Amino acid sequence: MDARTSTGARLVGGSLSFDHAADTYDATRALPERVAAKLTDALLAELAAAGADRLLEIGAGTGRIARPLMERGVRVCGVDISTRMLARLREQLTPRHRTPDLVLGDATRLPLASASFCAALMVHVLHLVSSMQTALAEVRRVLAPGGVFVHHYTRYLGDNPWDASAAKWDELLASRKFTRRRRPDRADIQAALRALGGASRLLAYAEDEERTTPAEWLALTARRVNSWTWEIPDGLFAECLVEYEAWCHAHYGDLDREYVQQVRYELEVWSFA
DSSP, X not given: OEEEOTTSOEEETTEEOOGGGTTTHHHHHOOOHHHHHHHHHHHHHHXXXXXXXXXXXXTOTTOTTHHHXXXXXXXXXXXXXXXXXXXXXXXXXXXXXXXXXXXXXXXXXXXXXXXXXXXXEEESOXXXXXXXXXXXXXXXXXXXXXXXXXXXXXXXXXXXXXXXXXHHXXXXXXXXXXXXXXXXXXXXXXXXXXXXXXXXXXXXXXXXXXXXXHHHHHHHHHTTOSGGGTTSOHHHHHHHXXXXXXXXXXXXXXXXXXXXXXXXXXXXXXXXX
8 A cells, every 4th residue: 555754755565665756866866977887887797797688676766777787788677666766767768778678566576577587786775665575585586596686885984974963863753752764784684685595795896985064964854855854754853853953063063064984885796595
């Protein structure tokens, strides 16, 4: 059954759809151009190594990962729960892109035949689904013998100045007896994949610097750009935001101070016994 959060985000069977963010997604989630190019090259190399003639991307969205691959001739099957995200993907296709197969579907119930793909990809999807374990079991089901599952991570090196910010939101919400949906961490995901018979190798394909100010972080939060804000009821969010803004001034001081973080972009490549 479909439902809507207070921000208008759609829940489909407990999985979070990005319908309402389709028009702003590319502007707010794009990888740096240099990193995106390296990701395309890394994925092409993995597909070649696996002998895969096509790629299944679960959570294809607007095609920010898939479109550059299509330009390089890759056959892509893209699955997403959001009709509007897939529509944005279609709108951005040109004659340079190899025509994809686009499928409306939930990661926890893939409308695809078993053992039908030699390579599957997920990028920042598992925190949005109703069941991480079920989604990963579906990946395992649709992979052919010898197939690989590629999972993308963004790793922040050193202290993250925004960890304190996330902890403050947890504190504000807990004091009002509201609990956010738990985001599975890397160890959770790895344990679930090992339980399915998976073994992995790690490829760090790029590093970059991310420059952000508390003012920018506060503005993104106030605009509710990030999906963790969508499930919080409007009144509760507004109430917490007032306290959070005051906390930001006290904790960070100068909100225009730039924080520089080293970021490593990684692919975990999973194969299954």
